[in-house]
Amino acid sequence: MKSTKSILGLLIIIALYYLLPLAFRNLWQPDETRYAEISREMLESGDWIVPHFLGLRYFEKPAIGYWINNLSQLLFGHTNFSVRFGSAFSISVTTLIVYWLALRFWQEQYLALTAAMIFSSFLLVYSIGTYSVLDPMLTLWLATTMCSCWQAIHAPHGWGKKIGYLIVGVTCGLGFMTKGFLALVLPILSVLPWVIVRKSWKEVLCYGPLTLLSAVMISSPWIFAIAQREPDFWHYFIWIEHIQRFAEENAQHKAPFWYYLPVFLAGALPWMALIPVALHSAWQERHTKDEALYLLGWIIMPLIFFSLSKGKLPTYILPCFTPLSLLMARYATRWGERALKINATVNVLFGVICIAFLSGAAYTLGLVDTSFFSLTEGKKELLAVMSFIVWSIVGLITLKSPITRWRWAALCPLGIALLIGEMIPQKISDTKQPHSFINMVRPQLEKSRFILTNSVGIAAGLAWELQRSDILLLEEQGELAYGLRYPDARGHFIRQASFANWLHERCKTNEGSVSLILLLDDGKFPRNNFPPADAIFQRGRMVFLTYHQSKSWLSC
Structure with a gap:
């Protein structure tokens, strides 16, 4: 009876937290509008190999995260629900993995359901699990990898163990195809304390080649395909996205070493006060309970790794909350x-x-x-x-x-x-949610031959709402700076100082009206920096300007 109520409660939480709210919130820029638009462009072009963003090459991430979003848009259409469904689905499946692993560890259904309920209700898990980024998918693959690894380690020698290590490689490969080398580094770091203490080096080294083989096999078709299509992809992806982001002084999102401590504590709400109970109890049993040490490594090693990184975002530590939920469920009542x-x-x-x-x-x-x-x-x-x-x-x-x-x-x-x-x-x-502003000026935007903006996030929102990828960037290149270096990207970016001349050229060739949306730093619109517009509309920090061919000062 108690387990039945818990199953019902878990299903209600998933429905109310992860499914019902998805369609009733506008997309946030820059992340959600970016991932929405990349998948929309993939579906429109039919090219599932090379990611493009606003018609430009976009080499920041591999392909599987986009593919999951592509399938979601194919199923649910051009909607906010479809944009977020990939994240919600990934967290929902991870919740089932938490349930399965708890059942595997302790053979208690009620305890397993409690662990799943704790995981799905963490503030950080809920927040990111209903937000369109790739971290929920990485969390899913890491959880699957850690489960497969535990199964492989404890399988009897023979084909069962070999198949187990092959599955570990498949999940690592899928994780790599979602967010790169993190999917390979994090599992290794997470199991390292357990391997050292249990002296399992021989087995890991013996079966490791099988894991590497299956990881390469699952990911190599896309690896070779994009290398053939875009030879520069791997240089950018390895050097810029991994090495610079982790170690360089100019890394994005720089933060101090202790950054993740408050994020971890706040993200664990409404279970935050149970962290000391869970970690202390697991530490006490690290030598007597295999799963205690295994879960501790899964929490602590990624936290240390990401704390050492120069670039930090709250989403990075999402995988740590999977093992934390298991320890909390196990030890929550230890101190009564x-x-x-x-x-x-x-x-x-x-x-x-x-x-x-x-x-x-x-x-x-x-x-x-x-x-x-x-x-x-x-x-x-x-x-x-x-x-x-x-x-x-x-x-x-x-x-x-x-x-x-x-x-x-x-x-x-x-x-x-x-x-x-x-x-x-x-x-x-x-x-942060350009949808409402865009819809207010939508009639003018739909009549415009050219649309420009000084924000990549706003540009993605415009492209998604208007279903057109030819949005031009004014002055700010942001994350598209690398894609704009290619010769065929010429014309996608305009310096503000050259805008008046560019506008005059459009008038001379009678190419149609021009619309401009600006995101202001301080809310003050510098009118003198722009040619007089036919219409200006401002709300908060956003300004809309439109230029028509009939403007007298632009007489050609």
Whole structure:
């Protein structure tokens, strides 16, 4: 009976967190608009080998992540749901893997369901699992690799063990095809402590060639295909995307070594207070329980690796939450009611603090410089406060009965999951969700022969919404700088200082109207830097300008 309720609860969480909200939020730039547009262009061109973004070569990632998104768009069409479904699907399958591995470790269905529920309700897992990036897919392949590795290690010698190591190679190859060499490095680092302590070097070295062989076989067709089509791909992918991002001083998203400590703690909500219980208990049993050391390595080694990297993003440590959920489920009650009460108290306090900040109380008291919402956004503010009231109420329920209801904490993020799309402040929406602004000026955009913008993220949003990849970049090249170096990319980028001359040439050849969308740094539009437009519309930090052939000052 208890397991039946847990299965139902898990299914409800997946439906409410990972399926229902996908279609009711605008896409965020730059990530979601980028991945949406790359897959749209792949489907439009029929070229599934070489990724293109705004019609330019885009060598930042291999192909399988795009293929998953391609299939999603084929199934669900040109929708926000389809853009995010690949991530949600990957996390949902990873949740099943968590369930299976817990069952394999401890042979307790209720414990396995608890682990799956904890994993699917982590704040970081939910946030990234409903967001279109490649990290949920990498997390899926790493979880599959670690499960396959455990099976292979414990399989009897013979064909069973050989097949196990071949499967490890297949999952590593699929991970490599999703996000590159990380999919090979992370499993090796994760199993390294276990291999050292258990002195399993001989077996790993013996069967390692089988793993390498299957990894090469699964990935080599695409590797050779893109090398033949675009010989420069592997230079960029290895040097720029891996070496520079990890070690160079000019790496993107630079952050200090300790960056992931607060990200890890906050990402573990609503189970954050159980981290000490889980890690300490596993450390105590590292010599007596094989799975304890195995899971610890899976958490700690990737954390150390990414902390050493120069470039850091919160999404990178998503794979660490898979083993963390297993340890939490196993050891949550090890310290009894005390640990569970602390966790419930943390959830109540977190909800109350968020309510204070979102309701403007923190601004009134001078704790922050500005309010999150403007005076006209009362509805959004109310929904935001309500979402964290839900968090606090669930925390209070678990605090009242910590022993019997501690698993209810999985419902803490429910308000956020259901309401987040309707409570984004306008000042954030204007710059990070270009959909609404684009639709306001859509009639003019659809009549324009040329569309320019100074933001790659906005360009991706324009291309996705208008289903055209010929959006031009003004002044800012961003992540497309490498693709713009190719001779056939000439004309995709225009310097702001040359814009007036470029506009005059378009008028001379009578090529049609021009629209321009600018993302401003400070909200102040420098009118003197641009030719007088036929129409100007500004909202927040975004400005729309349109130029027609009839403009008198452009008489040709």
